[in-house]
Amino acid sequence: MSVTAAKGFTSSGIAAGIKDSGGADLALVVNQGPSRAAAGVFTSNRVKAAPVLWSEQVLKGGQVSAVVLNSGGANACTGPLGFQDTHATAEKAAEVLGDAHSAGEIAVASTGLIGQRLPMDKLLPGLGTAVAALSPHGGEKAAIAIKTTDTVHKTAVVESPAGWTVGGMAKGSGMLAPGLATMLVVLTTDAEATADELDAALRAATRTTLDRIDSDGCMSTNDTVLLLASGASQVRPDEAEFAEAVRAVCDDLGQQLIRDAEGASKDIRIEVVGAASEEDAVLVGRSIARNNLLKCAVHGEDPNWGRVLAAIGTTDAVFEPDQLNVAINGVQVCRGGAIGDDRDKVDMRYREVRITADLAAGPESAVIWTNDLTADYVHENSAYSS
Amino acid sequence: MSVTAAKGFTSSGIAAGIKDSGGADLALVVNQGPSRAAAGVFTSNRVKAAPVLWSEQVLKGGQVSAVVLNSGGANACTGPLGFQDTHATAEKAAEVLGDAHSAGEIAVASTGLIGQRLPMDKLLPGLGTAVAALSPHGGEKAAIAIKTTDTVHKTAVVESPAGWTVGGMAKGSGMLAPGLATMLVVLTTDAEATADELDAALRAATRTTLDRIDSDGCMSTNDTVLLLASGASQVRPDEAEFAEAVRAVCDDLGQQLIRDAEGASKDIRIEVVGAASEEDAVLVGRSIARNNLLKCAVHGEDPNWGRVLAAIGTTDAVFEPDQLNVAINGVQVCRGGAIGDDRDKVDMRYREVRITADLAAGPESAVIWTNDLTADYVHENSAYSS
Incomplete structure (x- = not known):
């Protein structure tokens, strides 16, 4: 399930000590290829967290080899030093992942309190632990590590009879971009698709699903939704079927977000x-x-x-x-x-x-x-x- | 104090039986002249209550001889029958007030639950009681009769050394046009001023006071702010001093509304x-x-x-x-x-x-x-x- 339902992906979720509680707070999703095509949509808030500014740049290249996600801190409104922290996170992840990776293809997403620096002395060493824990069955652990006020972790998957899969994980318990209980979503697929095709499918899907969930009217500084394709199924999907699969996974995750919204009874x-x-x-x-x-x-x-x-x-x-x-x-x-x-x-x-x-x-x-x-x-x- | 602080006005507040609680629910403010010049500002909600639609028409004539206000029902979203109820209220008020009054110069304001007809069998007889109770000292009772979830009644007054006065009353405990705890404000003055002069002063005053209070972001169907001039002081005020007096009374009432907002602690x-x-x-x-x-x-x-x-x-x-x-x-x-x-x-x-x-x-x-x-x-x- 989750981000490892599709072939070609490994992931992990560990406790790096970012959260005071000692709970899991660092997730890693790695695309083993052969393709690294990717697309992303981000918050339309003009006040954007450092990891959003970073990942927007990464996605412009249309390739993502790995995603680092942390809970326990949003790294928003932290100025140039906060941006350096995100950059250092991507550099360190590339270093521990090895030769096939470069920082410019590593997306970063953060969630938690706005206006505080991340404890980099805990986050950076945690990346080594996260790489060591990578597994083709690590999807659930990654989904758990990105929770903040979520009471449950959220995953979804659609398998096509044609031999490819779209899976994903989400966190968020306020909604359409709450200031902190930010929506972070990572979708993966083993279908063969170009970055442009992924982008078209992702934008169409989020426009009528994740973008139409509005728990408290507040728009986050950190909202990030990524779609990564490994091509490992070696199947090029029918365009309409693939679009519908991405939409269905987004819709499923969106419904899980609404059902877990903070304090809600209806x-x-x-x-x-x-x-x-x-x-x-x-x-x-x-x-x-x-x-x-x-x-x-x-x-x-x-x-x-x-x-x-x-x-x-x-x-x-x-x-x-x-x-x-x-x-x-x-x-x-x-x-x-x-x-x-x-x-x-x-x-x-x-x-x-x-x-x-x-x-x-x-x-x-x-x-x-x-x-x-x-x-x-x-x-x-x-x-x-x- | 209140709407009877200025010379030339009488008012009353009585229990007509509109509220199930038996509390005061009907207020009447009468301009005894010699002038009847008046101005009004109303909710910008496109879904307007029947009394707003009625009073907007009345104010186009620039003259108001009396205002009928009720709590216990907003008469909003009540269709043509609800508008007939407002019309009948103005007609009945003109009848019991006597020859000097016509329905076309009587403004009506209502506050309470949206989507229910008013109990006209109680409201119309209540108008006779309200006329009998009219007094040049009736301002407080009128302010009390328009309360809904307000915990206190709200009045304010500014007296000019030049011999004229601006006074008023307000109700509202949600704010800038809450769906029900609607803002109703009636200001009176004994200064000599034309309808156009009143309109200019009132719009300038509300733009920076009552219009910048936003308790819960909800905009009412019933918001009404009226300014009536009797001219009874026989003083034509300095334009700037008058504008400032109207602004000060609106600001004072606005602050009282915020301090009494529903459930607020800050x-x-x-x-x-x-x-x-x-x-x-x-x-x-x-x-x-x-x-x-x-x-x-x-x-x-x-x-x-x-x-x-x-x-x-x-x-x-x-x-x-x-x-x-x-x-x-x-x-x-x-x-x-x-x-x-x-x-x-x-x-x-x-x-x-x-x-x-x-x-x-x-x-x-x-x-x-x-x-x-x-x-x-x-x-x-x-x-x-x-």
Whole structure:
């Protein structure tokens, strides 16, 4: 499973001492080839962590031989010295991995508290331990080592009957780029694909999956999603089938992220239909997903559809207020912008809550996932520095 | 005090039975003249409550003889029937107030749950009771009758040595237009001023006060701020002095709203300096104010400045990430986008927390106020339908 489900990859996860807790905090994923083609998508936050700035440069070459990931520190807002730490990490990894590797093909990803330097005296020696622990069965351990406030580690895999595999791991328990419980995702495949083909498949996949998860509206400085291809299956996949496999793995990991969001007791699926454009549908979906009053109401199992309309009304999407329709868990509580069916008919006892907002303005639609807002979320994000 | 501090105004606040609790829920403010000049600003939410749609029409005429305000129901998302209810309220008020009044000069404001019709069988008879209770000392009772989740009623007054007065009342305990704990503000003055002069003073005042309070990022369907002039002082004020008096009353009421925000334990003053434009400063201030992770951190008295940078980074304001500076309660915790002074020096024990974000991109600035995010906020907005 995980990043070692596809042939041609080894990985490991170890405790280097970066986390005060002594838990696993350093993961290594190595592409044994024959190909090293790779693609990546990164946070669109303009304040980018040092490892994001580094890895963006690496990915421009279209080749990645290894990925170093650490939890226990985001290495964000650490200035030129923080960037030197990332550079030193890639150099040291190349050194211990041996002759076939160079720092310029080694991506780095970090997650944890913003605004603190990493303990390089622990991280650099840890790389030697991580290389020694590399295994074609190391995927689970790598997935465990990148956890921060995650309560479970997240992996997914799709195997094609054509003989190739896409697998991956993710961490994140806030969502679409929470300031710290950052989304880090590494996907691997043994299919034969060029960097451009990987890039196209990855961008298409994340656009409708990982990019439409919005747990708390906060955008990370560290978000990183990588796709590495070893070509070890020696199979060149059908383009559409490969794109769908990458999408399915991203979707699976995204659902695991939502289900493990900090303090959440409800997963909220917001489907916007009847939109004039997909952009409008996403805009309205995000506005609903970020409405704290609605998120609290859902936590209280209160089908407070007025919050949905108030959220829609803050956008400049195409719609007429007296044409809006809202359904919660299948009950049409708002019709034509006014009172619809009896809200007491809405059953909100279960974890998944479905909100459908119909803009009655066109044929386009989009789905955004979010969570409820709970006292546990407040506690997790206020009781200790994170 | 309140709306009866200025000469020429009477008001009342009574229990009409709109609220199930039996508390005061209907307020009336009457301008006895000689002038009836008035101005108003309303929510920019495109989903507007029936009383907002009605009052916007009334204010186009530039004259308001009376304002009817009710708590216990927002009359939002109630369709044509809800608009008829507002119309009937204005007609009934004109009838019981007598010959000098017409419905077209009576503004209406409502606050409470969205998506429910008002109990007109209680509201309409209540208008007779409210007219009978009108008094030149009725300002406090009116301020009490418009409370929803407010824990205290809010009033303010400025008296000019030149012989005129500006006074007012406000309700709201979520902020800049929370879905329900809507901001309703009525200001009165006995100065002589035209509708256009009132409009200019009110827009200038709210732009830098009530419009820069952002408790939970949610925008109401019902926000209404009115300024009524009776001219009863027979004094034509100096333009600048009058503008400053209106600004001061709005600022005072705004501060009272922030201090009474739902579940809040901290008032957060966000000052953005060094901005290329005032728009940039407001944009960045709002982004910081709406960051749930930062609001939780402040609740936990954690000077987590990384959250501030992550929030700034989501905007398209003019800045360079490595030029950003952040101070919390006077300690420069971030300098040049990286680690500044020791965060342990920040004392966050007191209710007011001051965050200064320097974009190092120009001479402009703005102040936005918000609150921390607490378990009490979640409780207030999830434990019952509101």
